[in-house]
Amino acid sequence: MAESRVQKVKVRLVKSPNSCQQRHRLSVRALGLTRVNQVRELVDSPSVRGLINQVSYLVRVEA
Numbered sequence: 806m807a808e809s810r811v812q813k814v815k816v817r818l819v820k821s822p823n824s825c826q827q828r829h830r831l832s833v834r835a836l837g838l839t840r841v842n843q844v845r846e847l848v849d850s851p852s853v854r855g856l857i858n859q860v861s862y863l864v865r866v867e868a
Contacts, residue, residue: 811848811849812849813846813847814847814853814854814857815844815845815846816836816838816864817844817864817865818833818840818841818842818843818863818864819841819842819863819864819865820862820863821863822860822863825860825863828859829860829863832856832860833860833864835856836853836856836864838864
């Protein structure tokens, strides 16, 4: 039985979303990030990539 490998992406919040648009703050929360320098490992899907692209100036994608 072959085990399918799920791709993951690590996202780090590098800038505070306090002075950003409300939608961008909500996008950061949807990624599960609450504090600066917090890292989350998420499933690499089109919806997650869209959130990352929207707040790309606040987060960094790590390998």
